[in-house]
Amino acid sequence: MKKENLIQYIYGIADNALILGQRLSELCGHGPNLETDIACTNMALDLLGQTRSYYQYAAHLSGEKVTEDDIAFLRTERQYKNVLLVEQPNTNFAYIITRQFFYDVFHLLLLQELQNSKDETLAAIAKKGIKEVSYHQRFSSDWIKRLGDGTEVSHQKTQEAVNDLWKFTDELFQLTEEDKNAVELGVGVDVSLLKEKYYQIVGEVLEEATLSVPELKWFRKGGKEGIHSEHMGYLLSDLQYMQRTYPNMKW
Amino acid sequence: MSEKEIKNTGAEPSRSLEELFDQRIARDEKIEPKDWMPEKYRKTHIRQISQHAHSEIVGMLPEGNWISRAPSMRRKVALLAKVQDEAGHGLYLYSACETLGISREELYEQLHTGKAKYSSIFNYPTLTWADIGAIGWLVDGAAIINQVPLCSTSYGPYARAMIRVCKEESFHQRQGFEIMMTLANGTPEQKELAQDALNRWWWPSLMMLGPTDAESVHTEQSMKWKLKRKTNDELRQQFIDQTVPQADLIGLTVPDPDLKWNEETKHYDFGDIDWDEFWQVVKGHGPCNKERLSARVDAWNEGEWVRDAAMAYAEKQQDNKIKKAI
Numbered sequence: 001m002k003k004e005n006l007i008q009y010i011y012g013i014a015d016n017a018l019i020l021g022q023r024l025s026e027l028c029g030h031g032p033n034l035e036t037d038i039a040c041t042n043m044a045l046d047l048l049g050q051t052r053s054y055y056q057y058a059a060h061l062s063g064e065k066v067t068e069d070d071i072a073f074l075r076t077e078r079q080y081k082n083v084l085l086v087e088q089p090n091t092n093f094a095y096i097i098t099r100q101f102f103y104d105v106f107h108l109l110l111l112q113e114l115q116n117s118k119d120e121t122l123a124a125i126a127k128k129g130i131k132e133v134s135y136h137q138r139f140s141s142d143w144i145k146r147l148g149d150g151t152e153v154s155h156q157k158t159q160e161a162v163n164d165l166w167k168f169t170d171e172l173f174q175l176t177e178e179d180k181n182a183v184e185l186g187v188g189v190d191v192s193l194l195k196e197k198y199y200q201i202v203g204e205v206l207e208e209a210t211l212s213v214p215e216l217k218w219f220r221k222g223g224k225e226g227i228h229s230e231h232m233g234y235l236l237s238d239l240q241y242m243q244r245t246y247p248n249m250k251w
Numbered sequence: 252m253s254e255k256e257i258k259n260t261g262a263e264p265s266r267s268l269e270e271l272f273d274q275r276i277a278r279d280e281k282i283e284p285k286d287w288m289p290e291k292y293r294k295t296h297i298r299q300i301s302q303h304a305h306s307e308i309v310g311m312l313p314e315g316n317w318i319s320r321a322p323s324m325r326r327k328v329a330l331l332a333k334v335q336d337e338a339g340h341g342l343y344l345y346s347a348c349e350t351l352g353i354s355r356e357e358l359y360e361q362l363h364t365g366k367a368k369y370s371s372i373f374n375y376p377t378l379t380w381a382d383i384g385a386i387g388w389l390v391d392g393a394a395i396i397n398q399v400p401l402c403s404t405s406y407g408p409y410a411r412a413m414i415r416v417c418k419e420e421s422f423h424q425r426q427g428f429e430i431m432m433t434l435a436n437g438t439p440e441q442k443e444l445a446q447d448a449l450n451r452w453w454w455p456s457l458m459m460l461g462p463t464d465a466e467s468v469h470t471e472q473s474m475k476w477k478l479k480r481k482t483n484d485e486l487r488q489q490f491i492d493q494t495v496p497q498a499d500l501i502g503l504t505v506p507d508p509d510l511k512w513n514e515e516t517k518h519y520d521f522g523d524i525d526w527d528e529f530w531q532v533v534k535g536h537g538p539c540n541k542e543r544l545s546a547r548v549d550a551w552n553e554g555e556w557v558r559d560a561a562m563a564y565a566e567k568q569q570d571n572k573i574k575k576a577i
Contacts, residue, residue, distance in 0.1 A: 025318045029311035032554025034342050041335040048328050069323045093557045150560025242322035251322040
């Protein structure tokens with residue numbers, strides 16, 4: 001497999017972890033209670049830890065001079081390949097949990113397949129991540145149920161978040177050209193095959209949470225090709241601030 | 252009356268109970284939540300432990316300010332983990348405080364209404380990345396000096412919480428110093444960031460050890476209950492003596508023209524502290540008092556519907572269990 005293709009494939013997975021980790025870390029110190037604050041930070045730490053493993057591998061593939069930080073902080077917006085879902089803002093706790101839940105279900109299915117990748121490093125990173133992401137999915141599913149089947153207010157707020165974020169779920173199952181090549185060589189996961197299982201799991205949890213599944217026929221996409229939402233630029237200005245202001249320094 | 256009886260009695264305080272209680276403390280015995288204790292002991296401990304817990308969670312804010320902008324992945328993860336540790340400390344300390352018969356909601360209420368204080372140092376802003384290094388090095392450094400003696404304080408739950416807190420704080424302190432060292436050994440711009448942070452954080456860190464002994468209202472009683480083992484001035488001297496050589500080591504200048512090693516006393520002499528500034532910040536007029544408190548109040552208020560939902564859901568689950576059992 002061509003190196004550049006593999007690197008792009010890695011970005012497609014790792015950028016989701018980075019951007020969602022960044023969003024979650026914005027919450028640290030502002031959670032609805034201490035326990036939830038600590039739990040959200042835990043998930044951020046897991047995701048950023050996974051990001052580092054992927055980026056260190058991509059840096060290794062890229063050549064001697066490239067570091068994980070070059071990849072994390074010094075690409076242009078168009079070069080980040082995360083899905084639109086994970087860059088959506090922390091509008092309120094219902095949005096945070098729904099975004100997390102929509103991503104976690106996909107993430108676990110992805111890693112369960114990726115652990116069988118012919119690329120040993122990717123397989124090992126996936127294997128290590130499964131335990132963490134299983135916990136994330138349990139956490140976010142539990143909260144979806146609490147919020148959906150909690151009070152009238154929480155039900156309404158969560159239904160709104162579900163309705164609003166639903167349009168970003170289909171992009172998870174799109175394949176880029178790099179993805180297709182990676183799948184062909186047994187390195188990548190054919191995410192389109194995860195779709196049915198995904199909507200089944202999501203549907204079951206939403207039903208238990210007394211929330212309805214939106215009947216949406218149109219979906220947003222673009223993140224995987226580097227076409228992001230307006231939120232992304234602001235997120236990157238924060239993320240890249242130090243590296244852009246003080247280039248070529250060690251921290 | 253035997254000590255066992257004292258432990259179990261709910262009797263009103265009397266001279267003999269209090270005398271026996273004092274003797275237990277003098278013997279370095281731990282006081283546990285169900286033991287008899289003078290009302291003043293209970294109140295003083297609620298005040299101090301809650302103030303400490305509030306400081307941990309308010310302290311998350313100035314550092315949290317830089318998580319999204321940390322300069323490298325390694326630093327981002329380390330800072331996030333550090334701020335999470337502060338949340339953990341808040342959690343043990345609130346739990347220790349709750350054993351004295353006050354609820355977490357009441358404690359938050361005291362913080363949010365301004366009735367309870369938190370460490371004034373967190374009312375200073377974090378303006379550059381170097382401030383994250385300075386906080387770890389100086390603020391956590393001063394905190395450790397304050398807190399190590401508390402690992403053997405008389406109230407059991409507090410002492411046990413402090414053992415864990417101190418272990419983590421000393422890790423944070425080393426981490427902060429390492430950030431400063433990296434900057435001090437870096438480019439001229441980085442060194443300037445480090446020096447600027449030291450300039451801004453030095454004096455507030457000295458103030459963190461509390462007012463001078465002459466002005467400190469709680470010292471005598473606190474010494475007796477082992478809530479304090481050394482006076483504020485002694486602690487401050489210890490902090491200065493420990494920190495100045497560290498600044499020298501990394502080539503930074505402590506912003507005090509009167510700072511000088513005194514061969515006779517074997518301590519550093521230092522310049523006058525601006526106590527007016529200290530009291531202004533304590534009274535609410537620091538650079539970020541309003542922002543810090545608002546951030547806590549907003550998080551709490553915005554989280555209300557979430558906590559209500561969790562409660563309502565838990566009740567429904569309980570009802571379902573009962574129905575199933577019937």
